[in-house]
Amino acid sequence: MAPENKNRATAAAILPLVGGARNIDSIAHCMTRLRLGLKDRTLVQDEALKALPAVLGVVEDDTYQIVLGPGTVARVAPEFEALMAEETPQLPLTAAEFAHRGAELKAARKQRNATPFKLFLRRIANIFVPLIPALIGCGIIAGLNGLLVNLGWLTGVTPALAAIASGFMALIAVFVGFNTAKEFGGTPVLGGAVASIVVFAGVAKITVFGQTLAPGQGGVLGALGAALLAVYVERWCRNGVSPGRAKSRAWGRVPEALDVLITPTLTVLLSGLVTLYGLMFLAGEVSTGIGHGANWLLDNTGAFAGLVLGGLFLPLVMLGLHQALIPIHTTLIEQQGYTVLLPILAMAGAGQVGCAVAVYLRAKKNDSLRATIKSALPAGFLGVGEPLIYGVSLPLGRPFVTACVGGAAGGAFVGLFSMLGDKVGSTAIGPSGWALFPLLQGNHGLGTTVAIYAGGLLTGYVVGFLATYYFGFTRQSLTDLNASPSPTEPAAPKPMEPAHS
Secondary structure (H helix, E strand, C coil): CCCCHHHHHHHHHHHHHHHCHHHEEEEEEEECEEEECCCCHCCCHHHHHHCCCCCCCEEECCEEECCCCHHHHHHHHHHHHHHHHHHHHHHCCCCCHHHHHHHHHHHHHHHHHCCHHHHHHHHHHHHHHHHHHHHHHHHHHHHHHHHHHHHHCCCCHHHHHHHHHHHHCCCHHHHHHHHHHHHHHCCCHHHHCCCCCCCCHHHCCCCEECCEECCCCCCHHHHHHHHHHHHHHHHHCCCCCCCCCCCCCCCCCCCCHHHHHHHHHHHHHHHHHHHHHHHHHHHHHHHHHHHHHHHHHHHHHHHHHHHHHHHHHHHHHHHHHHHHHHHHHHHHHHHHHCCCHHHCHHHHHHHHHHHHHHHHCCCCCCCHHHHHHHHHHHHHCCCCHHHHHHHHHHHHCCHHHHHHHHHHHHHHHHHHHHHHHCCCCEEECCCHHCCCCCCCEEEHHHHHHHHHHHHHHHHHHHHHHHHHHHHCCHHHHHHHHHCCCCCCCCCCCCCCCCCCC
């Protein structure tokens, strides 16, 4: 079957199992999941969905998430949207459906407002997650270029590769500003325009607090703050009405006839002045502090820091707090060329793999669970952990803890070498496991960096395996495991993102 037909067939198989086009409010996808906003959750056929060959698992959060894996979801989502477009015109909404949709939106909004901090973190993640494909592509090209430079090969081509790899990072502030304004309800291009001030070469002629500004000072944090300020200035001009939304009262501070001239001008001018004479300096201090803090942490407490970060990363994911790390990763990449935190956090996935192998050997009579592990392990090695977490370790309970022990051991291994002066970093966020190898970069040779990272993965595999094999089960739980076809699955908790996002 042609790839296009295969992806369309997957989309066609999923659509009726989630209640059809009439049951879907919204469609989106991240790196591994198709995210659906549903009107009626009871119409979803969970077991039938899980049985589809292309579906690696399902997770419930604020949206219904179908895990398809990296690459696959990016191809299935457009086909799913096309099927929706074909079916939707034939399905006019009834009055009852309109009322139901309103009630659903009201309930969802109330729930989100009850957890403002997590909602804010989600919105921050929404700014940076769309940038991940460019970070990965440019990161791999940068790694290839570094290898060619070290080997002295293709000297006529390496400057071009350097330009290709560095162009996006040189202007990443503009993209962050664009996405920030879009996420917070402003005009995206105005957010990008204000953020572009941060990277403009001419800022080197401006002195603030006795210091001359440097292009890029403040980095992505400065760009985010500048664009967020632009959103609020724009709303102030329009008396709190976001662009494109109905005007609920008089136009406000700027006459409607002059809005197209005055509002963009005031937005860029006021936000730009505050950015130049305040935000760039403050964000620069914060960004520098993040870089120094990460280096100090690993230089002085590397093994302990690695143990804590590698061991607690998955619980952070369950709480949704891992999204706070995304701008930190991006800041480190912008400053140093790589993030030293991601390879340590990636060890959490290694612990899961080791745990899964141990469960496979201990569950000798549970054919269903063993089949799940066999199908999920390849994805686990490549850093896609959802199938192993939600299909194996978390439902079993104690193995999830022993998997975190494996992640802690792998993190401690990488952190120890950082204390000894051998830093291991990643030039992009998103991939994990074996998929991170092409993105590795450190302060010494590539061979040393790869060897340390591989040693960390091996440590995570081995410790996760041993901890689970010997301490992952009570006698009774092991008996029950081999007496039943599959572990009892509790309600799915918060989903795990690949280490980026």
